[in-house]
Amino acid sequence: MRTLFIDREVLSYDEVKKIADSLLAQTPIRPKLGIICGSGLGALADIVEDRTVIPYEKIPGFPVSTVPGHEGKLVIGKLKGKEVVLMQGRAHCYEGYPPQKIAVPVRTMKMMGVQILFVTCAAGGINDSYQVGDIMIIRDHINLAGFAGINPLVGMNDNRFGERFPPMSDAYDRQIRALAKAEAKRMGLDPFVREGVYSMMVGPNFETVTECRLLRLVGADATGMSTVPEVLVARHCGMRVFAMGLISNLVISEYDVDEKANHEEVLETGQKRSKDLQNLVAAMVEKLDLA
Numbered sequence: 270m271r272t273l274f275i276d277r278e279v280l281s282y283d284e285v286k287k288i289a290d291s292l293l294a295q296t297p298i299r300p301k302l303g304i305i306c307g308s309g310l311g312a313l314a315d316i317v318e319d320r321t322v323i324p325y326e327k328i329p330g331f332p333v334s335t336v337p338g339h340e341g342k343l344v345i346g347k348l349k350g351k352e353v354v355l356m357q358g359r360a361h362c363y364e365g366y367p368p369q370k371i372a373v374p375v376r377t378m379k380m381m382g383v384q385i386l387f388v389t390c391a392a393g394g395i396n397d398s399y400q401v402g403d404i405m406i407i408r409d410h411i412n413l414a415g416f417a418g419i420n421p422l423v424g425m426n427d428n429r430f431g432e433r434f435p436p437m438s439d440a441y442d443r444q445i446r447a448l449a450k451a452e453a454k455r456m457g458l459d460p461f462v463r464e465g466v467y468s469m470m471v472g473p474n475f476e477t478v479t480e481c482r483l484l485r486l487v488g489a490d491a492t493g494m495s496t497v498p499e500v501l502v503a504r505h506c507g508m509r510v511f512a513m514g515l516i517s518n519l520v521i522s523e524y525d526v527d528e529k530a531n532h533e534e535v536l537e538t539g540q541k542r543s544k545d546l547q548n549l550v551a552a553m554v555e556k557l558d559l560a
């Protein structure tokens with residue numbers, strides 16, 4: 270039973286509300302937009318102004334990031350004049366956190382007033398036509414971890430967070446994806462902006478050759494170890510979601526070759542593309558209608 274129902278890790282509605290209230294008490298900002306920065310993508314926080322920065326260790330109940338490339342800070346401020354809360358780094362299941370723990374920051378953002386969540390990640394390119402440095406707008410996902418019962422929505426459902434059986438066929442907001450494509454085109458980024466399907470394995474190991482081939486067969490364009498739990502929680506609590514993955518490396522799908530996936534390459538690619546990602550996110554936020 271314990272493997273699926275890790276109830277002690279599920280913070281109650283009142284507990285999450287307490288975290289949200291304590292964060293709001295530390296800033297005059299009332300964020301409507303949340304942004305999660307993936308591996309090596311924390312520089313997105315540099316474009317946030319009038320900021321209050323709170324390390325995750327100082328937020329009781331928050332999972333703390335333990336991986337290089339994830340600073341582990343909550344940045345609350347303004348981006349293009351819009352009030353935002355940005356997670357500079359995330360926690361992953363492979364760090365030993367039950368998926369229910371990964372729900373905490375997302376639900377906290379919701380209770381702070383966030384309506385739209387932008388999720389970013391680094392991902393290995395599976396699609397043959399992808400190149401390192403491409404930006405993949407996520408159209409849909411395959412929750413492979415979910416096939417093994419690893420899903421943040423497992424456990425007793427509190428209807429105040431969301432419904433017991435949330436649909437996921439429209440997980441990635443069509444209008445915001447269209448905005449991303451239009452802005453990318455306007456900025457001349459379209460040659461390396463793609464739209465595709467993200468698959469999540471728990472990690473922390475990178476895929477075997479045969480696993481990569483399997484992922485390609487089932488329709489995945491890129492693979493990673495995050496994003497899906499956050500998107501499930503955000504959709505469960507009624508947020509609109511936009512997500513994009515930076516293709517930080519290409520998966521190894523040939524046997525007996527010398528190249529290997531590695532986290533250093535993932536972080537390097539993040540650095541190289543950080544300006545483009547900042548510009549794209551800033552342009553989107555400027556146009557976003559946040560009531």
Ligand SMILES: O=P(O)(O)O[C@H]1O[C@H](CO)[C@@H](O)[C@H]1O
Pocket residue numbers: 306307308309336359361389390391392472493494495496531532535
């Ligand atoms: O998904 P993010 O956190 O961006 O990072 C991706 O990159 C790391 C592996 O290099 C893993 O954490 C994987 O999930």
Ligand SMILES: Nc1nc2[nH]cnc2c(=O)[nH]1
Pocket residue numbers: 391392393394470472474475476492493494517518519520530535
């Ligand atoms: N699973 C997985 N996660 C990644 N994150 C960045 N690159 C990769 C990859 O190739 N595979």
